[in-house]
Structures are given as structure tokens and as C-alpha cells.
Amino acid sequence: MPLKRIEPxxxxxxxxxxRNRVYLAGFTPDAALGKSVAEQTRDILAQIDATLKEAGxxxxxILKANIWLTDIKTFAEMNSVWDAWVVPGQTPARAxxxxxxxxxxxxxxxxxxxxxxxxxxAGGSKGADRKxxxxxxxxxxxxxxxxxxxxxxxxxxxxxxxxxxxKAGK
Numbered sequence: 137m138p139l140k141r142i143e144p145x146x147x148x149x150x151x152x153x154x155r156n157r158v159y160l161a162g163f164t165p166d167a168a169l170g171k172s173v174a175e176q177t178r179d180i181l182a183q184i185d186a187t188l189k190e191a192g193x194x195x196x197x198i199l200k201a202n203i204w205l206t207d208i209k210t211f212a213e214m215n216s217v218w219d220a221w222v223v224p225g226q227t228p229a230r231a232x233x234x235x236x237x238x239x240x241x242x243x244x245x246x247x248x249x250x251x252x253x254x255x256x257x258a259g260g261s262k263g264a265d266r267k268x269x270x271x272x273x274x275x276x277x278x279x280x281x282x283x284x285x286x287x288x289x290x291x292x293x294x295x296x297x298x299x300x301x302x303k304a305g306k
Contacts, residue, residue: 140152150187153191153252156251156254157251158193160184160248160249162245164244165242166179166183169241174213177214177244178217180244191252192252193251193252196226197250198226199249200229201247202232202246202248203230203232203244203247204232204233204244205235206235206236208232208234211232214244
């Protein structure tokens with residue numbers, strides 16, 4: 137399946153679509169350059185909304201988000217805008233870190249990956265279907281039982297402890 141690029145440029149594209157996913161570049165403030173972290177976050181999220189729409193999806197389909205802040209002390213300010221933007225119950229996996237960004241006045245950068253509903257059928261997913269084995273069936277069974285979103289704090293702690301023990305044993 138060929139790639140579809142959104143706003144391809146000399147250095148990078150705003151987004152790349154492959155099969156049933158869209159991968160967005162890291163978005164930085166445009167109109168809000170040099171303004172508060174809240175204003176920059178609003179600006180970036182509006183750009184993300186527009187790009188997701190162009191790709192045929194929306195924020196409810198975001199799988200993963202990476203957020204970079206020049207000062208982690210602005211985490212709560214950024215989160216206040218993020219929390220108002222995301223749809224409750226449709227939040228993606230997310231990481232936020234402090235980093236030096238590309239230019240002065242850029243205090244926030246956000247990069248997301250999202251699913252595109254129906255794209256797998258259109259593009260064909262036979263290869264993925266063939267690759268599903270016992271592991272996929274086991275995961276599907278776990279999803280039917282509620283998945284990670286429904287784990288109690290005790291279950292989460294037990295799973296973290298098991299992962300840490302496995303890691304220590306390697």
C-alpha cells in the first residue's frame with residue numbers, strides 16, 4: 137500500500153498515512169509563538185485537529201501522544217488545556233518530558249499517532265490477519281475482560297512488580 141503524505145515539504149511532511157494509521161509530525165505553535173504555554177497548547181491542538189480531519193480521523197482515535205515542554209514546571213498549565221480538549225474515555229497513551237526545543241519562543245511540541253477507522257478494510261489487512269496467532273487471541277480475550285483500563289490499582293501494582301522482576305532477571 138502506498139504512503140499518503142499530508143503537506144509534504146523538503147525536510148518533512150505534516151503527516152504520513154500508512155494503512156489504518158496516521159503519523160503526525162511534532163507540531164509547534166504557529167499563531168501563539170512566544171505566548172503562554174496554555175496559548176501554545178491550544179494553537180497546537182487546533183493544528184492537530186485540522187491535520188487529523190484532513191487524514192480522515194479525529195482526536196477520539198489518537199493512539200499515542202508525545203509532548204515536550206521546555207520547562208516541566210508548566211506541566212499543569214499545559215494539562216489544563218489538554219484536559220479540556222481530550223474526550224473523556226477516549227484519551228490516548230501519552231508521555232510528557234522536558235526538553236530543549238528547536239527555537240526560542242517554542243515552549244511546547246506535540247506529536248500524535250492516530251487510527252483511521254475503515255482504512256484497514258480499504259487498504260486490506262490480510263497480512264495482519266494471517267499474523268494473528270495465540271498471542272493475538274490471548275490479547276483479544278484480555279480485551280473482552282476489560283483490558284488495562286479496568287484494572288484495579290492492586291492489579292496494576294502487581295503487573296508492574298512482575299515486569300520489574302522479569303527485567304531484573306534478564
